[in-house]
Amino acid sequence: QSALTQPASVSGSPGQSITISCTGTSSDVGGYNLVSWYQQNPGKAPKLIIYEINKRPSGVSNRFSGSRSGNTASLTISGLQAEDEADYYCCSYAGSSMVFGGGTKLTVL
Amino acid sequence: QVPLVESGGGVVQPGGSRRLSCAASAFTFSSYGMHWVRQAPGKGLEWVAFVRYDGTKQYYADSVKGRFTISRDNSKNTLYLQMNSLRAEDTAVYYCAKETQLEALDAFEIWGQGTMVTVSS
Numbered sequence: 001q002s003a004l005t006q007p008a009s010v011s012g013s014p015g016q017s018i019t020i021s022c023t024g025t026s027s028d029v030g031g032y033n034l035v036s037w038y039q040q041n042p043g044k045a046p047k048l049i050i051y052e053i054n055k056r057p058s059g060v061s062n063r064f065s066g067s068r069s070g071n072t073a074s075l076t077i078s079g080l081q082a083e084d085e086a087d088y089y090c091c092s093y094a095g096s097s098m099v100f101g102g103g104t105k106l107t108v109l
Numbered sequence: 110q111v112p113l114v115e116s117g118g119g120v121v122q123p124g125g126s127r128r129l130s131c132a133a134s135a136f137t138f139s140s141y142g143m144h145w146v147r148q149a150p151g152k153g154l155e156w157v158a159f160v161r162y163d164g165t166k167q168y169y170a171d172s173v174k175g176r177f178t179i180s181r182d183n184s185k186n187t188l189y190l191q192m193n194s195l196r197a198e199d200t201a202v203y204y205c206a207k208e209t210q211l212e213a214l215d216a217f218e219i220w221g222q223g224t225m226v227t228v229s230s
Contacts, residue, residue: 003153036216038154045204045223046146046154051216089154093214096168098144098156 004029004090004101011107017078020104022090023071030071034093037066037075040103041086050075082108110135111222113205118224125195125228131188131205131221139163139183142208144217145190147201157203158190161212168214173199195228202226 005023012018022029022037029035035053038046048057050066053073063078073092077084085108090101117129131143145157158179159168167179178191188205202225206217 034215038217040154045220046217047220048216048218051209051218057218091154091156091216096214097170098159098214100154100156103153 002099004092004099006088006090006101006104008102009105009107011109012077012080013109014080014082016080017076018080018106020075020077020088020090020106022073022075022092022101024073024092024094024099025071028092028094028099029068029073029090031095032093035066035068035073036091037064037073038089038091039084039086040089046089077106080108084108112136112219113207113221115203115205115221115224118203118226120227120229121195122230123196123228126191126193127195127226129190129192129203129205129224129226131190133186133188133207136207136219138181138186140211142210142212142214143179143181143188144206144208144214145177145179145188146204146206146217146220147199148204148223149198149201152201155201159208159214160188163212166212192226195226197228200226200228 037050040046054066112135160179176194202223207219
């Protein structure tokens with residue numbers, strides 16, 4: 001159950017697009033179509049924004065999109081807005097368990 | 110109506126026990142798997158445990174296996190986490206979360222507000 005690898009921080013200006021990577025192994029990210037992404041604002045509970053690699057829950061902006069290539073999943077946020085500044089976590093099924101990434105702090109410049 | 114409300118957090122001594130509860134509403138509790146996820150102060154998220162919709166199967170993170178027990182009472186729409194042999198490294202905010210699926214581990218669709226557990230003498 002080793003944690004997935006995410007960059008500690010990313011930044012972008014309003015209107016730009018950013019991508020957050022999430023690297024695992026063939027036993028988690030690369031082995032199942034069960035990667036999800038969460039947005040967490042300070043002092044708040046996480047919020048599901050992407051599940052099953054690229055599906056958006058109802059109510060989540062279509063500026064958020066997910067993808068996967070091999071053992072690396074990615075979250076792309078297009079048209080960055082100030083309200084997107086938050087921590088983002090990826091998560092994957094890992095065979096009878098779930099494993100999170102270490103989290104990425106997104107700063108909107 | 111807040112879908113998930115945790116309770117039971119507090120300060121407990123190392124080696125002690127604590128039981129957390131999570132009251133569910135606004136969805137059919139008995140139709141979904143449920144998780145516990147924790148977050149140590151200033152740290153990232155860590156999955157703790159999962160229980161199937163009917164309570165007949167549980168999965169645990171290696172870090173809590175043999176010490177924590179997840180269970181549910183569908184007649185009371187309540188999820189539990191019994192924590193024994195607590196250690197300082199168990200100090201965290203504990204969230205309960207609704208799974209998107211009946212019995213598979215997929216994603217955490219709805220989260221509670223969390224309850225803080227501090228293990229300290």
